[in-house]
Amino acid sequence: xSVAASFSLxxxxxxxxxxxxxxxxxxxxxxxxDLIYLDGNSLGRLPRATVARLDEVIQREWGQRLVRSxxxxxxxxAGRIGDKxxxxxxxxxxxxxxxxxxxxxxxxxxxxxxxARPDRQTILTDDLNFPSDLYILQSAAALTGRRVRVxxxxxxxHGPAEAICAAINDDTALVSxxxxxxxxxxVYDMATITAAAHRAGALALWDLSHSAGSVLVDLHGxxxxxxxxxxxxxxxxxxxxxxxxxxxxxxxxxxxxxxxGWIGQRDPFDFALDYAPAAGRQxxxxxTPPILSLAAVEPGVExxxxxxxxxxxxxxxxxxEYLLALxxxxxxxxxxxxxxxxxxxxxxxxxxxxxxxxxxxxxxxIRDVNVLPDFRRPDNIRLGIAPLYTTFSELYEAVERLxxxxxxxxxxxxxxxxxxxx
Amino acid sequence: xSVAASFSLxxxxxxxxxxxxxxxxxxxxxxxxDLIYLDGNSLGRLPRATVARLDEVIQREWGQRLVRSxxxxxxxxAGRIGDKxxxxxxxxxxxxxxxxxxxxxxxxxxxxxxxARPDRQTILTDDLNFPSDLYILQSAAALTGRRVRVxxxxxxxHGPAEAICAAINDDTALVSxxxxxxxxxxVYDMATITAAAHRAGALALWDLSHSAGSVLVDLHGxxxxxxxxxxxxxxxxxxxxxxxxxxxxxxxxxxxxxxxGWIGQRDPFDFALDYAPAAGRQxxxxxTPPILSLAAVEPGVExxxxxxxxxxxxxxxxxxEYLLALxxxxxxxxxxxxxxxxxxxxxxxxxxxxxxxxxxxxxxxIRDVNVLPDFRRPDNIRLGIAPLYTTFSELYEAVERLxxxxxxxxxxxxxxxxxxxx
Numbered sequence: 001x002s003v004a005a006s007f008s009l010x011x012x013x014x015x016x017x018x019x020x021x022x023x024x025x026x027x028x029x030x031x032x033x034d035l036i037y038l039d040g041n042s043l044g045r046l047p048r049a050t051v052a053r054l055d056e057v058i059q060r061e062w063g064q065r066l067v068r069s070x071x072x073x074x075x076x077x078a079g080r081i082g083d084k085x086x087x088x089x090x091x092x093x094x095x096x097x098x099x100x101x102x103x104x105x106x107x108x109x110x111x112x113x114x115x116a117r118p119d120r121q122t123i124l125t126d127d128l129n130f131p132s133d134l135y136i137l138q139s140a141a142a143l144t145g146r147r148v149r150v151x152x153x154x155x156x157x158h159g160p161a162e163a164i165c166a167a168i169n170d171d172t173a174l175v176s177x178x179x180x181x182x183x184x185x186x187v188y189d190m191a192t193i194t195a196a197a198h199r200a201g202a203l204a205l206w207d208l209s210h211s212a213g214s215v216l217v218d219l220h221g222x223x224x225x226x227x228x229x230x231x232x233x234x235x236x237x238x239x240x241x242x243x244x245x246x247x248x249x250x251x252x253x254x255x256x257x258x259x260x261g262w263i264g265q266r267d268p269f270d271f272a273l274d275y276a277p278a279a280g281r282q283x284x285x286x287x288t289p290p291i292l293s294l295a296a297v298e299p300g301v302e303x304x305x306x307x308x309x310x311x312x313x314x315x316x317x318x319x320x321e322y323l324l325a326l327x328x329x330x331x332x333x334x335x336x337x338x339x340x341x342x343x344x345x346x347x348x349x350x351x352x353x354x355x356x357x358x359x360x361x362x363x364x365x366i367r368d369v370n371v372l373p374d375f376r377r378p379d380n381i382r383l384g385i386a387p388l389y390t391t392f393s394e395l396y397e398a399v400e401r402l403x404x405x406x407x408x409x410x411x412x413x414x415x416x417x418x419x420x421x422x
Numbered sequence: 423x424s425v426a427a428s429f430s431l432x433x434x435x436x437x438x439x440x441x442x443x444x445x446x447x448x449x450x451x452x453x454x455x456d457l458i459y460l461d462g463n464s465l466g467r468l469p470r471a472t473v474a475r476l477d478e479v480i481q482r483e484w485g486q487r488l489v490r491s492x493x494x495x496x497x498x499x500a501g502r503i504g505d506k507x508x509x510x511x512x513x514x515x516x517x518x519x520x521x522x523x524x525x526x527x528x529x530x531x532x533x534x535x536x537x538a539r540p541d542r543q544t545i546l547t548d549d550l551n552f553p554s555d556l557y558i559l560q561s562a563a564a565l566t567g568r569r570v571r572v573x574x575x576x577x578x579x580h581g582p583a584e585a586i587c588a589a590i591n592d593d594t595a596l597v598s599x600x601x602x603x604x605x606x607x608x609v610y611d612m613a614t615i616t617a618a619a620h621r622a623g624a625l626a627l628w629d630l631s632h633s634a635g636s637v638l639v640d641l642h643g644x645x646x647x648x649x650x651x652x653x654x655x656x657x658x659x660x661x662x663x664x665x666x667x668x669x670x671x672x673x674x675x676x677x678x679x680x681x682x683g684w685i686g687q688r689d690p691f692d693f694a695l696d697y698a699p700a701a702g703r704q705x706x707x708x709x710t711p712p713i714l715s716l717a718a719v720e721p722g723v724e725x726x727x728x729x730x731x732x733x734x735x736x737x738x739x740x741x742x743e744y745l746l747a748l749x750x751x752x753x754x755x756x757x758x759x760x761x762x763x764x765x766x767x768x769x770x771x772x773x774x775x776x777x778x779x780x781x782x783x784x785x786x787x788i789r790d791v792n793v794l795p796d797f798r799r800p801d802n803i804r805l806g807i808a809p810l811y812t813t814f815s816e817l818y819e820a821v822e823r824l825x826x827x828x829x830x831x832x833x834x835x836x837x838x839x840x841x842x843x844x
Contacts, residue, residue, distance in 0.1 A: 101709020261525030287523020
């Protein structure tokens, strides 16, 4: 790393001054400049434009226009915002729509995929997948008499890509994986695994929750069949904002939504007694969407489109490599382990550090030195890099504070049992 | 009706002045005093307190506290607000929780009920049920090899309560009905039908979407097993706000959520690879809730608690009977039909009027005379009475404008094909 030789706050500030995306930080609400927020991979910051947008939705659209707003934009919002997300993940217009939560969308698409492969018994996944995804796959399998085969990751860091490809066979109905895994940040090669699934006649379903807005995703380039993802991490859509789902255009007519609600009906206002699915992505909707949370998604997505995903990804890599260089020089000797891949091509936008005292170190970071990462058991301090607002100076300062917590043993004041949701 | 003799705007204003709940109207944002909003049964008005609450959630909880807010109230919000709704519908603490949409909740509870009655093949419902509910019941039946039997309502207005009770037998797994039906406003006797279901060993699941906040519901008194409901109608929770679900306390441990996501897991932050359901109502959650839309529900529910459901219901009946008296005297002779029950004990808080030109009359009401009801095919102009903000003077004036639309044939300017979502 060329930057490694010049570690100083002044040098970090020079990197910030020279970086083409630094100005995007100003587009977010940042009230405490001392707080180093490294949890944008769990909940992204509030874009300034979102405050104005929500004020409009609450005061004018709900307060004044009332139910008329359904005909003045609310009904189309899930698809309109979906089309913007599509441009971030390599999908086409009409293939992405906002709906429900990631778990509910995963459930719907998994059951749809299983129904499309009635003679195959197996869902393949790995043990790095987000547990909620595993629960949903287990549910879907139990309900339909299938089984879930979980391929283990040998080192707990790198996805078992080869073992998965080797396990795909003519009994495989579906391969379902997190594209970027939540603990280590490992990123799968979507094209290779999807191609292996297709060769065996299986479908591939990708969870993009930790990828959208942070790594380059090319759903069409990879010929991906199905995807789901969350909007409140790198898309900065707000707490629990509706998730998105993707169904490749040519598959939409062949798949059925198992939760057939009125918003997915061909003509919702016909109130026909028998369900007939809408054309296209609309059929994968179920109930009325939560408009306030839905509307909050759009400004954050627009910021990423304005910056450009290639630029966003390039900045994520610059920041991550800088943090890794700092880790090598200043943290590795203090008992930390790198729980993320070295190769930036296989790494998302967060870096997990393990430490024997990781849990208490994490508490000290939050309580004593105003650094906010998160912690994932058993020993992952996740340092999330949100490309639009995390800066080189923040990363420099975060490592300084992390060193201080360990060198001055600040963590000893804390009780591991105190870990709360962060 | 004693009021019928004194129909005038002045008399209506006297009724408003004398009514104990009139002052609640001031608690809502009302920017256009000329607009007569009779669609609170589709989207309730914006409570003033909700504006302030949302500002707090957006600016402080999301903008400043960021991910820390999950540990500072967000995780508990769905249950906390659920407990407040429980007090409106006769449920106990710990039995109601906010989650997903009404459709998704109905899906989850229907599958849970079917799993609890594995040897029974039939779901019973009626053709007055909200179509989305029928679609969900059809989905659940198809997925589990059961069948849905739809009992028809002879007159399209009154629920076929006796026919349903007669149809319940030892093959009935579940009776699922809208407590207040969406077109006519008919209200079922929940206790009688639930008792009939129980005598045959079946479960009863009630959709309270048009009941919560408008009619008296006593889930415990009726021994109801399961319920779902929407929060954006009479609860004034905002567009598409998360729905609620109720599972009677003694049943919670025996029922499984088919969409087993991480928020319903016993310890969501353990990230265990195998699902173990949380105790109590929490197990019926799936994915992360949309916090902005969720938070918006609480102030509207608090307004109803402050007013008291018995008082709210009494006012709903006073207003509805007044509107019916106006209908008898001023509308019945103009070609209108009453598509709602006469008996206030069997009627919710909206009145549906049919008319040969209903669709175009509805358009003229909206476009020409600033009255906002909604229309449900084939011929229902639904006049929704929201007890906390609809007034006697508004109903008087609405009927005057409705007369004008018909007498002056204002509707003839409009094209029925123009009907949009209202």
